[in-house]
Amino acid sequence: xxxxxxxxxxxxxxxxxxxxxxxxxxxxxxxxxxxxxxxxxxxxxxxxxxxxxxxxxxxxxxxxxxxxxxxxxxxxxxxxxxxxxxxxxxxxxxxxxxxxxxxxxxxxxxxxxxxxxxxxxxxxxxxxxxxxxxxxxxxxxxxxxxxxxxxxxxxxxxxxxxxxxxxxxxxxxxxxxxxxxxxxxxxxxxxxxxxxxxxxxxxxxxxxxxxxxxxxxxxxxxxxxxxxxxxxxxxxxxxxxxxxxxxxxxxxxxxxxxxxxxxxxxxxxxxxxxxxxxxxxxxxxxxxxxxxxxxxxxxxxxxxxxxxxxxxxxxxxxxxxxxxxxxxxxxxxxxxxxxxxxxxxxx
Amino acid sequence: xxxxxxxxxxxxxxxxxxxxxxxxxxxxxxxxxxxxxxxxxxxxxxxxxxxxxxxxxxxxxxxxxxxxxxxxxxxxxxxxxxxxxxxxxxxxxxxxxxxxxxxxxxxxxxxxxxxxxxxxxxxx
Amino acid sequence: xxxxxxxxxxxxxxxxxxxxxxxxxxxxxxxxxxxxxxxxxxxxxxxxxxxxxxxxxxxxxxxxxxxxxxxxxxxxxxxxxxxxxxxxxxxxxxxxxxxxxxxxxxxxxxxxxxxxxxxxxxxxxxxxxxxxxxxxxxxxxxxxxxxxxxxxxxxxxxxxxxxxxxxxxxxxxxxxxxxxxxxxxxxxxxxxxxxxxxxxxxxxxxxxxxxxxxxxxxxxxxxxxxxxxxxxxxxxxxxxxxxxxxxxxxxxxxxxxxxxxxxxxxxxxxxxxxxxxxxxxxxxxxxxxxxxxxxxxxxxxxxxxxxxxxxxxxxxxxxxxxxxxxxxxxxxxxxxxxxxxxxxxxxxxxxxxxxxxxxxxxxxxxxxxxxxxxxxxxxxxxxxxxxxxxxxxxxxxxxxxxxxxxxxxxxxxxxxxxxxxxxxxx
Numbered sequence: 013x014x015x016x017x018x019x020x021x022x023x024x025x026x027x028x029x030x031x032x033x034x035x036x037x038x039x040x041x042x043x044x045x046x047x048x049x050x051x052x053x054x055x056x057x058x059x060x061x062x063x064x065x066x067x068x069x070x071x072x073x074x075x076x077x078x079x080x081x082x083x084x085x086x087x088x089x090x091x092x093x094x095x096x097x098x099x100x101x102x103x104x105x106x107x108x109x110x111x112x113x114x115x116x117x118x119x120x121x122x123x124x125x126x127x128x129x130x131x132x133x134x135x136x137x138x139x140x141x142x143x144x145x146x147x148x149x150x151x152x153x154x155x156x157x158x159x160x161x162x163x164x165x166x167x168x169x170x171x172x173x174x175x176x177x178x179x180x181x182x183x184x185x186x187x188x189x190x191x192x193x194x195x196x197x198x199x200x201x202x203x204x205x206x207x208x209x210x211x212x213x214x215x216x217x218x219x220x221x222x223x224x225x226x227x228x229x230x231x232x233x234x235x236x237x238x239x240x241x242x243x244x245x246x247x248x249x250x251x252x253x254x255x256x257x258x259x260x261x262x263x264x265x266x267x268x269x270x271x272x273x274x275x276x277x278x279x280x281x282x283x284x285x286x287x288x289x290x291x292x293x294x295x296x297x298x299x300x301x302x303x304x305x306x307x308x309x310x311x312x313x314x315x316x317x318x319x320x321x322x323x324x325x326x327x328x329x330x331x332x333x334x335x336x337x338x339x340x341x342x343x344x345x346x347x348x349x350x351x352x353x354x355x356x357x358x359x
Numbered sequence: 360x361x362x363x364x365x366x367x368x369x370x371x372x373x374x375x376x377x378x379x380x381x382x383x384x385x386x387x388x389x390x391x392x393x394x395x396x397x398x399x400x401x402x403x404x405x406x407x408x409x410x411x412x413x414x415x416x417x418x419x420x421x422x423x424x425x426x427x428x429x430x431x432x433x434x435x436x437x438x439x440x441x442x443x444x445x446x447x448x449x450x451x452x453x454x455x456x457x458x459x460x461x462x463x464x465x466x467x468x469x470x471x472x473x474x475x476x477x478x479x480x481x482x483x
Numbered sequence: 484x485x486x487x488x489x490x491x492x493x494x495x496x497x498x499x500x501x502x503x504x505x506x507x508x509x510x511x512x513x514x515x516x517x518x519x520x521x522x523x524x525x526x527x528x529x530x531x532x533x534x535x536x537x538x539x540x541x542x543x544x545x546x547x548x549x550x551x552x553x554x555x556x557x558x559x560x561x562x563x564x565x566x567x568x569x570x571x572x573x574x575x576x577x578x579x580x581x582x583x584x585x586x587x588x589x590x591x592x593x594x595x596x597x598x599x600x601x602x603x604x605x606x607x608x609x610x611x612x613x614x615x616x617x618x619x620x621x622x623x624x625x626x627x628x629x630x631x632x633x634x635x636x637x638x639x640x641x642x643x644x645x646x647x648x649x650x651x652x653x654x655x656x657x658x659x660x661x662x663x664x665x666x667x668x669x670x671x672x673x674x675x676x677x678x679x680x681x682x683x684x685x686x687x688x689x690x691x692x693x694x695x696x697x698x699x700x701x702x703x704x705x706x707x708x709x710x711x712x713x714x715x716x717x718x719x720x721x722x723x724x725x726x727x728x729x730x731x732x733x734x735x736x737x738x739x740x741x742x743x744x745x746x747x748x749x750x751x752x753x754x755x756x757x758x759x760x761x762x763x764x765x766x767x768x769x770x771x772x773x774x775x776x777x778x779x780x781x782x783x784x785x786x787x788x789x790x791x792x793x794x795x796x797x798x799x800x801x802x803x804x805x806x807x808x809x810x811x812x813x814x815x816x817x818x819x820x821x822x823x824x825x826x827x828x829x830x831x832x833x834x835x836x837x838x839x840x841x842x843x844x845x846x847x848x849x850x851x852x853x854x855x856x857x858x859x860x861x862x863x864x865x866x867x868x869x870x871x872x873x874x875x876x877x878x879x880x881x882x883x884x885x886x887x888x889x890x891x892x893x894x895x896x897x898x899x900x901x902x903x904x905x906x907x908x909x
Contacts, residue, residue, distance in 0.1 A: 140831055176909065188830035188850050188908045197821055197902020198741035201791050201846040205819040206753055208844055209678045209789045217907060218824065218845040220838045228433075406799035408836060409689055409766035411727040413798075413825075416594065423767075438768075438802070445798065445836045448827065461594070468592035471629055472726075475691035479703060480766045 014058035014169050017086050018047045019096040019112050021105045025065035033069035033104075037081040039088075040065065049154075050095060053162035058169070062089045068104035071111075072260050072286060078108075079115055087120055092169045098127030098157045099134060101149040103261025107329050110138030117142055123168045125182075127157050133261050133329040135183050143168070144183045238352035241319035243342060245327030245335075246300035246359040247285030248276070248293065257326055259286025265325035265338045267345075270318075274307040287328030288359050300357055319351050327358060360404065360481065363393050364421035368474045377481070378426060385459065387446055389420040394439045400428040403435040405480045407442035412472060415449040418458035419466075419473035423481055485663040486713035487576040489555070489656025493583040496533050496615045504650050509583055511617060511647070519642050520619060525627050525635040530620040532864045534586070536613050538601045539861035545597030545895045546587040546725050547640050548611050548733040551580040553648035554717060562718040564699020565638065566645045572717035573710075576659075578651040583615040584735055585647065587640040588865040589622065591633050591692060597728035597895045598857070598887075605857040608897040608906060611735070618864050619643060630691055637723050640734070662713050662747050664756065667785070674755040678788040681757045682712070682742050683778050683807055684901075687724045687731065687795040688763035694723035695732075695795075697761060703770075707762040707777035712743045715759065724796075729851045729897040730823045732795050736896065741903050742791055742821070757785050762807065764800040771803050779810035789817040794900045797825055797851070801836040812841040823848035823898035824908055828890070848898035849906045851891050859885030 022032045024046045043051070043063045051060040064085045071078045086094055094116045096109035106128045113124035118141065127145040128135050135144055143164060147157040160181045167174060177184040193200060200217070207214035232238050249257060255266040262284075273280075276297035283293040283300060298304040306318045323342045327335070346354060361378040362369060365388065370381045382388050390407055397403055402425035408414070458469060492507050499510035513531045520529040534540045554560045557575015560567030586599065599611045606612035621639055623632040665673060686695040688703035695702045697710075697720050710719060720737040743759065750756040762778045765771060782790055790811055794804040801822070808818050820842055824834035830850055882888065891897045897906065 186831065188824060188826040188834060190830075190849060190853055191907050191909050193905045193907045196741055196905050197846050197848055197899070197907065198745045198791075199902070200907075201742065201793075201819045201821050201902050202745045202749060204844050204846060205680065205789050205791055205817065206749070208817045208819065209680075209754075214844055216843055216845045217847045217909065218822070218834060220840060220842050220845070221833060404768060405766045406768055406771070406802060408798035411687075411689075411693060411724070411731070411796050411798065412594070413727070441836055444833070448825075448832045451827070451832075465593035468594060468629070472592065472691055475630070476689050476693070476766060479690040480770075 014093070014166070015061045015089065015091045016054070016058050016165065017089050017091040017094045018043070018050055018060050018063045019082065019094060019109065020044070020046060020063060020065050021102070021108065022065055022067040025063070027065065033067045035067035036070050037064060037066040037078050037085065039085045050158055050162060053158050054166065057166055061091060066108065068102070068108060071108040072104045075111065079111065082112055083115060083119060086116060086122070091122060093123045093125070093165050095161060095165055096124065096126040098145070098147045098154065098161065099132060100147055100151055100153060101129040101132050103133050103263070103329060103331070104258070106132035106134030107137060107261065110134035110142065110144065114138045114141035125161055125165050125168065127161050130183055131331045131333050133331050137329070139183045140185050140187060143174070145181055146183045232353055235315055235353070236313055237316040239317045239319055239350055240306065240315050240353045240355060241346055241351045242301055242303065242306065242322040242357065243354050244301050244322070244324050244357045246293065246324070246357055247283040247326040248281055248297045248301040248324050249284050251280055251282050253282065253284045257284040257324070259284060259326060260329040262326040262330045265323055265342065267321050267323050269321055270303055271320050273303060275304045276301060285326045285328055285359060300359060302357070319346070319349065360423050361401065361426050362421055362423050362477065363389055363396065364477070365389050366419040366421055366470050366473045368470045369421045369477055372474060372478070386414055386418060386420040387443070389422060390439065390443050390446060393422045393424060394443065396424055397435045397439055398431060400431050401425050402429055402432055403438060405477065407439055408445060409476045409480070410472060412469065413449050414446040416457050417469040417473065418461065419470050421473055421477040423477065484574045484711045484713055485661065486557070486573055486716060488660045488662070488716060489576055489578040490581040490658040490660065491578055491651045491654050491656050493580050493615060496535070496583060496617055498533070502647070502650055504654060509580065509615070509647065509650070516619070516643055516646070519646055520621060520639045522642070523635045523639060525623055525631055526621055526639060527624050528622040532618045532620065534601050534616040534618055534864060536601060536615070540601040540864060541860040541862070541867070542586055542588055542599040542616065542618055542864045543597060543867065544588060544590055544595040544865060545599055545728065546589050546591065546636050547722055548735040548895065549585045549640050549644040550735050550738045551583065551585060551644045551647035552718065552738065553578050553652050555652055559717070561645060561648060562641050562721060564696065565641050565721065569698050571714065572719060573714035577717055578648070578654060578656060580647060580651055583617065584611060585640055585644045586611070586616045586618045587636055588618055588620050589636045590866050591629050591636065595725065596893050597725050598893050599895050600857055600860065603858045603860070604855055605894055608855070608891060608894045610896055610903055617643070617647070620865055633692060633723065637721070641721065662716070664712050664758065667757070670755045670757060674751060677753065677755040679757050679786060680746060680754040680789045680791070681760055681782055681785055681787045682746055683760045683762060683782070683790050683792040683811070685792065685794050685800065685803060685807065686720070686761055686763055687800070689766050692724055692726045696721050696723060702761065702763045703765050705763065707760060707774050707781060709781065710759045710761055712747065712756065712759050715740050715743055720761070727797060727892055728895040729892040730796055730848065730900050732899065732901060733896065736899060736901055736903060741901050742793055746791070757787055764796065764803045766799060771806060775803060775806035775810050778807050779814055782811050782816050783814045787816055791819050791821065793821040793902065797823070798836055805837040805839045805842060809839050809841045819844040819846060821846045821848070821900050821902045823900050824850045825852055826850045826908070828852050828854050830908070846902055847908050848900050848902065848904060849891070849908045851898045853891045854888060855891055857887040857889070
């Protein structure tokens with residue numbers, strides 16, 4: 013019998029919601045309903061021998077230690093394959109599920125699959141290192157996801173040939189695979205051109221990578237009169253992180269008043285960002301959000317004015333779609349406030 | 360015109376007619392120097408990835424830029440940055456320094472090819 | 484302009500005291516061939532060998548592959564500008580020795596490359612494993628520089644191919660293929676309802692071992708220009724490049740340009756094939772801008788609806804390719820581009836050095852970084868030690884048992900960007 017270990021988060025393990033997101037890794041004595049549902053999809057061909065879970069925040073904040081214990085739990089079971097998730101659009105869960113699946117394959121040499129929504133940051137981070145079945149963006153998609161995941165899992169364990177991303181329902185791994193076509197390239201080019209000329213469907217053999225190139229705005233005519241704002245994805249927040257911006261996959265951004273503030277100090281500001289060593293940012297947050305220098309420039313008359321509010325979020329693992337959404341909202345406010353220019357700082 | 364190169368042969372052949380900056384360093388050092396010069400407002404004249412010898416294979420690189428300082432050309436910045444990315448991509452292969460590690464006779468040939476490429480571009 | 488290609492089938496090559504074609508066998512007088520090669524005083528020694536399909540033979544480093552042809556009717560002669568005057572070719576009749584080729588092998592520079600395996604794994608990737616090859620192994624006077632040697636080697640191959648082609652001058656071919664292109668007014672009159680299509684053929688033009696010649700002209704010194712498609716079949720374009728052998732067009736590729744053949748196959752049926760625009764791939768950025776401007780301008784001038792663009796080489800030609808594509812699409816003309824990829828051994832790296840959303844119809848000749856294992860061959864023609872240092876090979880890629888582990892890019896023509904092969908990537 014094929015042996016499967018299932019990894020899930022604290023919510024699906026029945027431990028609790030966000031309030032329990034800081035629990036450490038555990039192996040469950042009896043497998044929870046979701047693992048039973050997965051097992052049912054194997055129709056007797058495979059057994060879910062164990063389920064391991066971990067709190068989403070715990071994993072995000074203690075990734076290395078968490079990964080080590082989780083891998084140890086998995087190794088004990090000597091499974092043929094590890095299934096993680098499905099995580100749908102839950103950012104921290106997705107990153108954990110992708111990370112664990114990738115590590116299982118890379119470090120233990122055990123096959124793995126995961127499942128999540130295409131915009132989950134974990135998808136982009138780990139799609140090249142494991143197979144991630146494409147799911148809907150919420151648990152509504154569970155009944156579609158599990159059969160696909162089970163089918164792909166069995167194929168992998170049996171060493172059967174894995175078809176293309178579209179055929180199998182996984183997220184394209186972004187890896188170019190050699191193929192022998194039936195017709196030579198020149199013929200394929202002519203066929204493609206005929207289709208393109210006739211307005212019929214054609215499929216490019218190499219989709220161009222898409223970069224979201226932004227045309228620069230016209231230069232500011234007189235910067236000494238301009239109102240300048242600071243916006244950062246470096247996670248600088250007032251001490252204590254009043255809006256609880258997450259250390260990764262931020263679900264929102266913060267807007268903070270810096271009226272009268274001329275220097276960010278260790279006592280007043282910190283970073284919420286979990287993706288870089290926070291010591292230097294916590295020590296002096298001006299290093300990420302240069303309020304001190306802006307005040308100097310303001311005093312020297314080199315800029316008109318520093319905008320009263322700055323905006324901050326955490327870029328770490330935050331999806332492009334969310335980033336765009338935040339930016340649209342922030343931009344609208346900045347325009348309404350008469351801001352002429354923005355300095356964007358990242359980390 | 361300024362030629363940024365790490366190839367002695369290019370320096371010998373062109374230094375009387377053009378400004379030639381001879382870099383004591385690698386292919387990548389040449390790319391980085393050119394990137395810096397582009398940011399100072401020098402226009403890129405020849406493509407940084409000229410030739411079919413891959414960046415991890417030849418130790419030599421020569422690139423021509425304009426002598427005069429003008430507005431920074433963002434198109435040039437994109438070309439040089441993409442070239443550096445391509446260099447780094449090839450540097451990830453099993454033998455990143457094949458060019459550096461080549462035998463002396465092969466290096467002579469690499470230098471000759473580099474000289475031919477840049478010579479064909481500027482001697483017209 | 485109408486050209487008939489008389490296909491003289493060659494199924495075997497043998498050495499003999501007299502060169503001739505008898506039935507489907509090409510008999511070659513080795514001594515005469517050597518003499519023809521050594522006419523050039525730059526070249527001091529020449530050996531001649533035969534490699535047939537299925538044999539345990541490896542040829543390396545390959546400089547060029549040439550198909551012997553002879554012009555039997557119509558103006559001019561094959562390889563105009565080199566073997567004949569610059570009279571315009573492409574009309575009348577040309578006899579083709581189908582099924583054989585002249586392969587020149589010679590080490591111009593230390594890191595040179597190009598492998599043709601006649602059997603085994605490597606044979607799958609190169610079209611030249613299916614041909615009976617007359618291989619010329621040529622050594623230069625060592626006091627000569629590489630440029631002189633490269634030219635001598637290039638021309639020696641053309642001379643031998645022309646000599647062999649002449650053997651078919653009086654033969655009448657059983658199979659004749661006819662290609663007819665029309666003038667612009669004729670095309671408009673004959674095919675009023677068909678989309679007008681041109682072919683933009685990009686030619687490598689950067690310097691030593693990176694050059695292409697058209698009617699004897701080094702194409703880097705030319706502006707973008709036009710050819711009637713049939714001129715290509717008479718050797719109007721010859722190859723002077725072989726570095727990174729997988730995606731370089733040999734002279735054979737030009738003589739048998741598959742895009743031209745496939746566009747002719749549709750000409751008058753689904754499209755009106757208007758002509759071939761040839762453009763260069765210079766390293767000077769202003770040249771790239773100018774040449775691609777001219778490609779787009781000519782497409783517009785010809786009033787075409789669609790074009791196929793084929794690239795040659797990798798790296799900075801990606802920039803030319805994307806410029807051509809973008810500027811032609813900007814004229815409202817539909818494009819399909821043919822390229823190849825350097826996506827890393829695992830296929831996970833970015834394939835091209837440049838990209839644009841206008842390039843939404845791409846045909847690929849595959850990933851040149853794919854690692855393949857080539858078995859030991861019983862016989863090596865050329866310089867096997869080159870394999871260890873050629874592009875795509877690495878230290879120890881020549882294994883002790885004589886097998887080779889190397890990237891696909893060592894194989895001559897493996898990822899050809901004229902779409903010569905069926906190999907691709909997804």
